[in-house]
Amino acid sequence: MRRMMIVLIAIVVCTLQTFGQEKTTLKTDGWAPLSGRVTLEGDVPAAVPLAPAIMALNNPVDRACCNAAPAKQKIKPNWVVDPKTKGVANVAVWILPPAGTVFPVHPLDKKRRDTVTIDQPFCAFVPHMVAHYPSYHDGKELVSTGQKFLVKNSSIVTHNVRATTQVKFNDPFNINMISKTDREFTFKPQPLPITLECDLHRFMNAYVFVFDHPYFAITQEDGTFTIPRVPYGAAVSVMAWHEEPGYVLTPNGMKMVFKEGKNEFNFSIKAK
Numbered sequence: 001m002r003r004m005m006i007v008l009i010a011i012v013v014c015t016l017q018t019f020g021q022e023k024t025t026l027k028t029d030g031w032a033p034l035s036g037r038v039t040l041e042g043d044v045p046a047a048v049p050l051a052p053a054i055m056a057l058n059n060p061v062d063r064a065c066c067n068a069a070p071a072k073q074k075i076k077p078n079w080v081v082d083p084k085t086k087g088v089a090n091v092a093v094w095i096l097p098p099a100g101t102v103f104p105v106h107p108l109d110k111k112r113r114d115t116v117t118i119d120q121p122f123c124a125f126v127p128h129m130v131a132h133y134p135s136y137h138d139g140k141e142l143v144s145t146g147q148k149f150l151v152k153n154s155s156i157v158t159h160n161v162r163a164t165t166q167v168k169f170n171d172p173f174n175i176n177m178i179s180k181t182d183r184e185f186t187f188k189p190q191p192l193p194i195t196l197e198c199d200l201h202r203f204m205n206a207y208v209f210v211f212d213h214p215y216f217a218i219t220q221e222d223g224t225f226t227i228p229r230v231p232y233g234a235a236v237s238v239m240a241w242h243e244e245p246g247y248v249l250t251p252n253g254m255k256m257v258f259k260e261g262k263n264e265f266n267f268s269i270k271a272k
């Protein structure tokens with residue numbers, strides 16, 4: 001009898017938990033493109049050369065490898081600003097649905113056959129920021145898109161990859177990556193990016209955003225971004241994040257209703 005009660009309670013708890021996770025699909029009128037540009041307000045921060053940190057490395061092979069990198073990879077990558085247009089690269093832009101809802105996903109966005117890759121050709125993670133879309137939320141559960149995520153070490157030296165995650169969603173890890181190897185990782189979507197760092201070359205870092213919907217972009221070197229399809233006709237929150245200030249708009253984003261046809265959203269970012 002007591003055993004039956006425990007089983008019954010377990011079933012009720014499980015059912016309640018499942019109900020708690022269920023979300024309704026946001027009612028929208030269709031999909032439309034969103035594009036824009038993120039520009040810097042104020043002076044362009046001075047480039048910080050990595051040469052002193054590279055010269056301070058103990059291992060001469062590491063020093064030579066890091067030094068052989070293209071000029072762009074020997075500058076601290078926290079601010080990548082186009083001096084002409086003041087466009088800011090590496091700003092993540094995405095949208096969030098109202099609480100308790102999930103976005104409808106266009107059939108073209110339900111499958112991804114590509115692999116998002118970060119390489120370490122010398123002594124930098126390239127690209128510095130990526131967005132990964134391994135699954136979408138259909139209201140009940142996460143459904144796999146098939147997209148994979150890979151970290152490569154194509155350099156001649158050993159790197160290590162230390163991942164700092166939001167532990168509610170992903171386990172942190174720290175692995176060694178010897179020269180000419182690669183490794184696939186499986187991540188669950190989380191609200192803020194996973195940080196990758198190398199403890200052997202402390203100036204190396206990268207950011208991996210992991211989304212549970214396809215409505216995101218990372219700004220290019222000229223500060224522009226394009227999301228080919230966003231749902232229109234319903235209020236959503238536009239979010240933006242950059243590694244220096246963190247949230248660019250507000251921590252809750254900016255409420256917007258996209259319209260049919262082209263949508264444009266330009267905004268600025270302040271260097272601290």
Ligand SMILES: [Cu+2]
Pocket residue numbers: 123158159160198199200201204
């Ligand atoms: Cu390294």
